[in-house]
Amino acid sequence: MNRYLTAEHLALRDRVHRFGKEAIDPVSRELDESGVFPWENIKTMAEMGLFGVPVPKELGGMGLDYLSYILVVEELAKFDASHSITVSAHTTLGLSPILSFGTDAQKERFIPPLASGRVLGGFGLTEPGAGSDAGGTRTRAERDGDGYRINGSKIFITNAGVGEIFVATAVTQPGVGAKGISSFIVCKPTVDVEGAERLGMGHVPDLPFTDGVRAGEKEDKMGWRASDTRELHFEDAWVPAEQRLGEEGQGFTNFMKTLDAGRIGVAALSLGLAEGALQSAVRYTAERQQFGQRIWDFQQVQFKLAEIATDIEAGRHLTYHAAWLKDNGQPYGKEAAMAKLFCSELSMRATMGAIQVMGGAGYTNEYPVERMMRDAKICEIGEGTSEIQKLVIARTMLSELMAEMNDDTGARQREPAVAGS
Secondary structure, eight states, rough: OOTTOOHHHHHHHHHHHHIIIIIITTTTHHHHHHHHOOOOHHHHHHHHTSSSSTTTTGGSOOOOOHHHHHHHHHHHHHTTTTHHHHIIIIIIIOOOOHHHHHHHHHHHHHHHHTTTTTTTTTEEBBTTBSSGGGOOOOEEEETTEEEEEEEEEEEEHHHHHOOOEEEEEEEEEEEEEGGGGEEEEOOOSSOOHHHHHHHHOOOOOOOOOOEEEEEOOOOOOOSTTTTTTTEEEEEEEEEEEGGGEEEEEHHHHHHHHHHHHHHHHHHHHHHHHHHHHHHHHHHHHHOOOEETTGGSSSSSHHHHHHHHHHHHHHHHHHHHHHHHHHTTTTOOOOHHHHHHHHHHHHHHHHHHHHHHHHHHGGGGGGTHHHHHHHHHHHGGGTSSOOOHHHHHHHHHHHHHHHHHHHHHHHHHHHSSOOOOO
């Protein structure tokens, strides 16, 4: 990976790894069982700067590249996916749309508290009838004076309860499909203001909180159990026009670009899960015996783990390459979809393979691989299902082919005629 990683990348990765081993690993099982949001660790992560890794220093971030952020997501996921998705959803979904499409005033107002981790952010896109069909958004934003009145609801929103700053989509011009969708910055208090004040993070009282925006009850999920996932409701929520993100009708285009970047994050999270599962399986099989020999010594066990290791290396190249393309200003949508597709499905293969070679022990919560398997499943669904990734890849392939054919046709038309003898 030296093709992608500098000494600074490696130092950051090692620092996050030490934190994961010392602070996350000892509590990950308990957090999975209780579903309690890990505020103490979140505070430490904020102090480490992990909620603003790719944000310019002048806006309160670390000023590092996107690959650095991807390494953080990957490394956290080796220990616990809930910690990892909290950073990922906050950064690529809550913070990055404001950083990418916001005005200078919006960036100065909302980015510093997000980048510092003083508050958490999220992204309100998915609805009951608009998941994979993001263009089917039903939440409405109607003009009302010098602002908009928003009504509707979003579902499966990471950080919806604990967060305070969100980017949400709503229809501003009905009847024109995706071209009628706009996006807005909305704020609401965290669900536990008193707890946040005691902790010293999670709540900024001078944010422009919007009446009528509230979080629903926390979802009881199969995986990512310590992360905060809820509905986000808009009930006559009035938002000033200066909190519209971009021009009217640009919401769909902007959130599709946001999802491209987010897919690299989910690929990294999936990759970390696969690596964590492989490490657990290797340690277990090297220490335990069956039939008078180490489990590792059975050839079929070595073959299974070798296959997982090879897939992880391939997934790492796909993920880092997509991040490299983004960092270098090159198109990366197809590569992000490939990384997300491959790594999300790899995380399921790797975690299930780890359980298989560990036998009954892997099926118990004495070892982390059964939790990792439950955490891995949502990676095939969130940020676009595997089927959606295949559509993105196929459509980009066709678009590239048509562009190449048009270039060839144009080149032939420009060739000078050759006179006959």
